Amino acid sequence: MTLRQPPLAGVYTDATLTDFGGWEMPVEFESIRAEHTAVRETAGKFDVSHMGQVTVSGPDALELTQRLTTNDVAALGPGDAQYAGITDEDGILLDDTVVYRLPAESDDDYLFIPNAGHDGEMAERWVSHREEWGLTATVTNRTEEYAMVALQGPHAQALLAAETVLELDSLGRFEVANGVVAGVECLVARTGYTGEDGFEILCPAGDAETVWNAADCQPCGLGARDTLRLEMGYLLSGEEFHPRDEPRTPYEADIGWTVALDTDFVGRDSLAAQERDGVGETLVGVELLDRGVPRHGYEVTDLDGATLGHITSGTMSPTLGVPIALAYLPTEYAEPERSVEVVIRGEPKEARTRATPFIDR
Amino acid sequence: MSFDVPEDLRYLESHEWVTTDDTARVGITDFAQDELGDVVFVELPAEGDELTAGEDFGVVESIKAVSDVYAPVSGTVTAVNEALFDQPELVNEDPFGDGWMLEVELADESELDELLDAAEYRDQIE
Numbered sequence: 001m002t003l004r005q006p007p008l009a010g011v012y013t014d015a016t017l018t019d020f021g022g023w024e025m026p027v028e029f030e031s032i033r034a035e036h037t038a039v040r041e042t043a044g045k046f047d048v049s050h051m052g053q054v055t056v057s058g059p060d061a062l063e064l065t066q067r068l069t070t071n072d073v074a075a076l077g078p079g080d081a082q083y084a085g086i087t088d089e090d091g092i093l094l095d096d097t098v099v100y101r102l103p104a105e106s107d108d109d110y111l112f113i114p115n116a117g118h119d120g121e122m123a124e125r126w127v128s129h130r131e132e133w134g135l136t137a138t139v140t141n142r143t144e145e146y147a148m149v150a151l152q153g154p155h156a157q158a159l160l161a162a163e164t165v166l167e168l169d170s171l172g173r174f175e176v177a178n179g180v181v182a183g184v185e186c187l188v189a190r191t192g193y194t195g196e197d198g199f200e201i202l203c204p205a206g207d208a209e210t211v212w213n214a215a216d217c218q219p220c221g222l223g224a225r226d227t228l229r230l231e232m233g234y235l236l237s238g239e240e241f242h243p244r245d246e247p248r249t250p251y252e253a254d255i256g257w258t259v260a261l262d263t264d265f266v267g268r269d270s271l272a273a274q275e276r277d278g279v280g281e282t283l284v285g286v287e288l289l290d291r292g293v294p295r296h297g298y299e300v301t302d303l304d305g306a307t308l309g310h311i312t313s314g315t316m317s318p319t320l321g322v323p324i325a326l327a328y329l330p331t332e333y334a335e336p337e338r339s340v341e342v343v344i345r346g347e348p349k350e351a352r353t354r355a356t357p358f359i360d361r
Numbered sequence: 362m363s364f365d366v367p368e369d370l371r372y373l374e375s376h377e378w379v380t381t382d383d384t385a386r387v388g389i390t391d392f393a394q395d396e397l398g399d400v401v402f403v404e405l406p407a408e409g410d411e412l413t414a415g416e417d418f419g420v421v422e423s424i425k426a427v428s429d430v431y432a433p434v435s436g437t438v439t440a441v442n443e444a445l446f447d448q449p450e451l452v453n454e455d456p457f458g459d460g461w462m463l464e465v466e467l468a469d470e471s472e473l474d475e476l477l478d479a480a481e482y483r484d485q486i487e
Binding site for chain 2: 016027028031032033223226227291292293295315316318323345
């Protein structure tokens, strides 16, 4: 299958590329460690154009999006954004997303960001439910039209301020505004997936290089994005949840705070029951105390060797210098400092549970 | 990008290098360390362990990947570079020097003739 090319493909002369959700994306420019550190200490820029962009507009845009996402879309004012799950009837996570209510002067009402490779499926989901429910809304998959550059790190605001007249001080976390960046009409959101202050800049695909080049800082690949998000305990679609391989509800995935049970959405009744009855397993932070690196799929046991669960993702934390991971474990292990073992190549290794985020942010 | 491929070493297609002395020193190549990225963990056999040419003897893990490492020659491990346990990044910084992994007393010197020379290895990675 031919991989989809991001609009910035032409600038990746020195990067290592990988297939990510059907897109050929840079995994590493210089070194994951160097890129990770740049974001924690100064700033880094990421091409996240592989993330989907789907807009929803028209009289029933709110109702349609309300009924297809777990959070309360009605709570959003113009220029607000929220993190949400997209679940099936059983409350199983199909995707996670950020829903933006676009600024008042925008052509569309809402924008949501499905994960890489999910844009077609999610746009279809919105269209088919619109038909089923007889709602009036225009759903447009704009993934190929837009590029998205994430500028993240403590220096991100100063770097962006040099390229825009937008009042960045007045753009709060999870807020979005229209603004010109490096001469290009963009949508600037104070969002990101690294745990740092930063911005996600949506621009027309044809202007992606102008915006990318204007942000004068360390280019970062998806490798650093993965270590940064893992230090924060954030979910990665396909790792922490997957409708077939890792079917999990928002409560199990520890994002129960995104579920607004007082709204009506697909999966609500199942999730209301789960909220009432509780879950048996939940996503827990794990730190390996022995030497080694916990990886996706490794078994987690108690000290007697009985299986408790499995690692969903793990890495050597560049910030902490210790091996960290996320694992689904029985809920009693959600408490920090519980002793467990991670089985690495057949050998049990000493580990303990930890609260997330792993770093102080 | 061009990679360092010292002339006096022998190579495996799986990117290990070995010296041609009676006690051969073993590591992974400049190309391999670059492909792996930041090395964060190295698992090696103990002194006295026996290696069999072509079989894996340990594991190198970078932030993004896990890779087995293969023995270029058969023999007995006479030394292990224990510095790598605390400083696995030496594999990135100096793959043919401080980033060496093992020393092996050769069981059969003729095995060295089966390995790639520098020119053949260079052809493989270019």
